[in-house]
Amino acid sequence: xxxxxxxxxxxxxxxxxxxxxxxxxxxxxxxxxxxxxxxxxxxxxxxxxxxxxxxxxxxxxxxxxxxxxxxxxxxxxxxxxxxxxxxxxxxxxxxxxxxxxxxxxxxxxxxxxxxxxxxxxxxxxxxxxxxxxxxxxxxxxxxxxxxxxxxxxxxxxxxxxxxxxxxxxxxxxxxxxxxxxxxxxxxxxxxxxxxxxxxxxxxxxxxxxxxxxxxxxxxxxxxxxxxxxxxxxxxxxxxxxxxxxxxxxxxxxxxxxxxxxxxxxxxxxxxxxxxxxxxxxxxxxxxxxxxxxxxxxxxxxxxxxxxxxxxxxxxxx
Numbered sequence: 369x370x371x372x373x374x375x376x377x378x379x380x381x382x383x384x385x386x387x388x389x390x391x392x393x394x395x396x397x398x399x400x401x402x403x404x405x406x407x408x409x410x411x412x413x414x415x416x417x418x419x420x421x422x423x424x425x426x427x428x429x430x431x432x433x434x435x436x437x438x439x440x441x442x443x444x445x446x447x448x449x450x451x452x453x454x455x456x457x458x459x460x461x462x463x464x465x466x467x468x469x470x471x472x473x474x475x476x477x478x479x480x481x482x483x484x485x486x487x488x489x490x491x492x493x494x495x496x497x498x499x500x501x502x503x504x505x506x507x508x509x510x511x512x513x514x515x516x517x518x519x520x521x522x523x524x525x526x527x528x529x530x531x532x533x534x535x536x537x538x539x540x541x542x543x544x545x546x547x548x549x550x551x552x553x554x555x556x557x558x559x560x561x562x563x564x565x566x567x568x569x570x571x572x573x574x575x576x577x578x579x580x581x582x583x584x585x586x587x588x589x590x591x592x593x594x595x596x597x598x599x600x601x602x603x604x605x606x607x608x609x610x611x612x613x614x615x616x617x618x619x620x621x622x623x624x625x626x627x628x629x630x631x632x633x634x635x636x637x638x639x640x641x642x643x644x645x646x647x648x649x650x651x652x653x654x655x656x657x658x659x660x661x662x663x664x665x666x667x668x669x670x671x672x673x674x675x676x677x678x679x680x681x682x683x684x685x
């Protein structure tokens with residue numbers, strides 16, 4: 369059996385359109401499947417967990433439901449992120465049929481954009497082990513992240529977009545990236561860098577004016593920005609990009625270079641690599657804690673700790 373987690377609202381309704389196309393193909397092939405319609409991240413994760421437990425209980429029977437071949441997301445990066453707790457360590461592969469507004473996860477793993485081609489990859493592809501980023505902030509259970517954890521300025525941009533009234537309009541007009549451009553200029557005017565300490569495998573690195581720290585498992589996120597161009601999801605390590613000690617104008621000029629990865633040559637960009645990473649920051653009276661977004665979703669605040677964990681997730685590629 370194949371499980372499909374469907375976010376019908378992804379991509380301003382594109383998720384629903386793609387699911388209808390995929391379901392028709394599954395029925396044409398007479399393949400057994402179960403759909404989980406994602407009313408919320410929490411309910412989708414819990415339903416997937418229950419289906420996997422039920423499958424395990426039937427493992428010794430001849431029922432077609434006894435073996436789950438893959439859990440496939442029809443949605444965006446947020447939907448993928450929501451079911452990682454249910455999938456990590458389960459031995460059941462994750463499949464992707466992109467239908468969100470960004471689809472960074474699908475891009476990172478070269479998943480076809482065409483829905484039926486992506487479905488064919490799910491049905492015929494090979495399940496490969498990949499690393500995950502395990503986040504701990506001392507207040508919650510460890511939380512798995514697949515692509516990247518953004519801390520500081522770029523997390524503030526994502527937060528501003530999520531709170532904005534223009535995100536939905538931009539998505540409807542097919543210019544979803546414009547929402548991030550608007551938020552970028554807003555944050556350049558309002559965000560204030562502060563002293564940040566990034567500790568890699570026990571070695572601290574202190575930056576007096578830290579703008580952002582991007583902790584990456586894949587080379588690109590944010591719609592194709594090559595933040596950590598040498599990152600690999602199968603080397604057991606995390607790549608970290610720290611932007612520091614620059615003016616807002618220099619920061620603005622940095623963003624076009626992220627498309628090619630040439631930012632790594634700039635004097636106010638530091639690239640690091642390691643298995644365990646912690647981030648702390650100076651407390652500023654009256655200012656909110658520095659936020660962190662994992663897979664494009666709000667996940668934590670500084671201080672935080674993460675580590676690269678291998679062999680906890682399978683992905684159909």
